[in-house]
Structures are given as structure tokens and as C-alpha cells.
Amino acid sequence: MVNVVVVQNDPVFGNVSGNLEAVSRMLSERQVPRPDLIVLSELFASGYQFVSVSEVKELSEKVSGPDAGPTGSFMKNLSRETKGLVVGGFPCQKDGRVTNAAAVFKNGELLTVYDKVHLFDAENRWFSPGEGPLCLVDTDFGPMGVMICFDWLFPEVARSLALSGALLIAHPANWVLPFGPSGMILRSVENRIFTLTANRVGTESRGGLSPLTYIGQSQVVAPSGEVLARAPRETAAILEVSFDPARARNKTVASESDAFRQRRPALYHL
């Protein structure tokens, strides 16, 4: 069994240190001191609704090394404290570009950084899309995929990760469209994997742009489609759930139906 914590926060745009403190306070109320995995939302400390390239640059960070920014350092320290995995989103400085990224830390070590491949709407103005590969991380409890928010709409992402062995997908998000929660249930069901979405709440309305209201409903879904936990729509919350990732090795849909063995790749045009 693994113990996971999903953090649904309510960041204030640009107030990185305040947002990190708020996440710390939320996490201090957890029941399990050393969860195997903590999932934080997309851009959880910077906020989401950028209005200029210079603003994006200013809030972007290096994730590790001597110039590591506050968000990477926070995740690193948190993972050292729990001796487990921490996944969370931040605007990542990389060779003069900025990506919408998720870092994966384990016990104080950076395992990998995933750059979001499918950028949503105005993100295309602020971020460089990830060049891949999709993000699959080996963990003590089996392979874990990572994808970010809008990646979910492309069924190929969760499918590719699951076919490559992912038993669970950690999914930092800043959902504004209504289909995410039911959509991620389907990603679990069609791939028979656990999915853990950390969304945020609150509204951002900056620089004359249309307001963005984030829909909360962070959730943990089992391979059967059962919602093991779901956060409210409008308030910050943490979810704590235990499950056995090995359940996701079983791709049985019904006694004589299997979600993977019955695939017919030769007939698909993808």
C-alpha cells in the first residue's frame, strides 16, 4: 500500500513565498507524516494567469543546482522530510526558454523534470512546449507517469504512459474547463490505472484578461473508476488516500475482457 497526499491550494498570483507557506500549513495537517507521494498543482506557487513574457521570466525558476529557485527548494526539502516522492508544477527556466514544468523529487534528490507537451490556450504565448519524452518515473512501488493539466485531453498521453507500464499518473492541473474530473475518471477506467489530479481553486483576473476560475475537484481515482477521494470545488483541501498500485497491473474489465490484451493496434490510425 502507498500513502498519497494530493494538495488542492489557492495561490495568490506572484506571491511565491506566501503560496509556499500556505502549502506548508496545509501539509502540516496531514495524518500520515511520511506519505510515499505528494502531488501539488500546476504552477502551484507562481499562479497561472500571466500577462506578459517578462512576468513569466521573472517568476520562472531553476529547479536545482546553486541557483535553484524557491519552488524547487521547497519540493526538495519536502521530499527530504517525507523521504518520499513530491511532484509539483512550476515555470521552469531552461536554456533561455521557459516551460510549464513538473519536477519529481525523491528524498531530497531531483529525479526528473517534465515539460508540459500540450499547452493550453494563452500558455502558448508564455511557454515553450515540451519536446518529450513523456514522463515515466521508476519508483519503489512501480512505474509512475506524470502529465500536466491539458495533457489529459489527449488520450494518447495517459494511454502511452499506461502502455509503458505506469500504474499511476500524478497530474498537476489548473483546470478551468468542466470536463476534467469526469475525463480523468475515464482515463483511469480505459487504462485501468490510478490517477491523482492536484487542481487549484480561486479566480484570477489580471491585466484586463477574462477571469479564470479554477474548478477544484482534485481527485484520486482507482483503475475501476471509483473516486477514492475528491476535494471540493471552491476551497483549498488536502486529500489523503492509501491504495495498492499493483491493482493497476490487472487490466481486466470483465471476466473475459481485458483493456490491454484486446487492443488491435494494427486497425488503429493514430
Next chain:
Amino acid sequence: MVNVVVVQNDPVFGNVSGNLEAVSRMLSERQVPRPDLIVLSELFASGYQFVSVSEVKELSEKVSGPDAGPTGSFMKNLSRETKGLVVGGFPCQKDGRVTNAAAVFKNGELLTVYDKVHLFDAENRWFSPGEGPLCLVDTDFGPMGVMICFDWLFPEVARSLALSGALLIAHPANWVLPFGPSGMILRSVENRIFTLTANRVGTESRGGLSPLTYIGQSQVVAPSGEVLARAPRETAAILEVSFDPARARNKTVASESDAFRQRRPALYHL
């Protein structure tokens, strides 16, 4: 604009002539005398819960030619009457095998027969799986895909059809699992196409097998995910909807996001 009719029926196992009459009565109440497309459920005239191979053989039919069975003849005549398309499911005799098939008739002519590729549970005992290709039909209002029931769970099917140009998918079903209705909303959303599911209602409990309760909720979903019409869970019903299939040519999810152009096939492992 096309006018479509989706028929959610309540067949009695094995009573083919009675089931065809019941569908005729339901259709006699339609508002539009000549709908462009009528979608009937999977195995809509035979019933679903077979208990032996001999029973499957007995109820299987040829779809056309001098030995055409009653279900094919019914669909043919219906399409001649409406001068439009009719899609419906039946157990299809084919070279000594039986497939779980859907026929597509237009104005009295058989256009094609699709054999279900992904068989659900006990169907694996009764039917030969389809050998492809997936079913894409040219119509006056653009390319139409056809898939049958459990095909929906494999995201590759709707995706392949949509990438091949399908603006809508006609989807005869006999859903028993709960995820179909929300799942098909997602198939519309991720592919920005119309989906038309004709499910059935009722319970079958034959030959000591576990009872199967069909969950109704036949529906027509727009590319945006809007449910244009949905039938009840437990009673037979027809849905009549008009929509413009050309809306499905637009793959825009948000002003700067596109469900197709943003795909990154080189990064997927499928």
C-alpha cells in the same frame, strides 16, 4: 443541418419479429418523417444474452441477398422509406462465423457491414471479432464512423475514426457498465465530434447466467461535450435531434488550443 433519430428499445430475447414491430411502432411517433440518419441499438432485434453457440447461430442472419434475414430486410426497408441512412446491430452470418455487426443502409442499399472489433465478456464465446478496417462511411453530410458498444472503451477507435475525418460516430450499444454515457461525452470532447449512442433498456436473465441490466441513457453529444438529448435509464424512447455536422470540422478547444493540431504523435507510444 441533419435530422437524426436514436432509438432506445426494450427487446425481448429471441422475439425478432416482435422486436422489429416494437421499433416500427416507436418510429411511427417520430416528428421528422425522413430523418437523415436513424441509429438503432446493438443486436436490437435479437436480444443480447445468448447462452449457447447454437442459439447464436439460430438467431444470426445474412444481411442482404436472396437469403437476407428479417433484421437486414427491416433496416433496408426503413432506409428506403426515409431515403436516409439506417445503422443498427445484428448477429451476422459470415463464412460460417457469426460476428456482432452493425449494418449501414442508405435509401434501400446496403453500404457496409462493420464487425465489432472489441468483444465484451461472454461475447468472446459467441462471436468472431471483427478483422477491420474500422468503419468510416461517406455520407451526404460528411464522413461518419460506426463503432459498437465496448469499442468505445478503447480510445483508439473514436480517435482513429475522427482523425480519418469522421464528423460523427453512430454507436449502437447494449451498455451494462456505468461509464458509457460520461465516457462518450469525453469521446466527443477529445475528438470534437458528434456521437450518437443508441442503447437499450431492460434486464435479461437467461440460462442461469448473472442478470444483465441495460442502462439506457442513449444520447447525442456535440463536439463541445454538450448533451443534445438523452433518453431515460429504464424506458424505451426515441430521441430526435438536428445539428450541423460541419461543426465537427472545427477542432478548437480554446482560442489558442486545438485538439488535433496540438497532437504530438512522435512522442506517443501506442
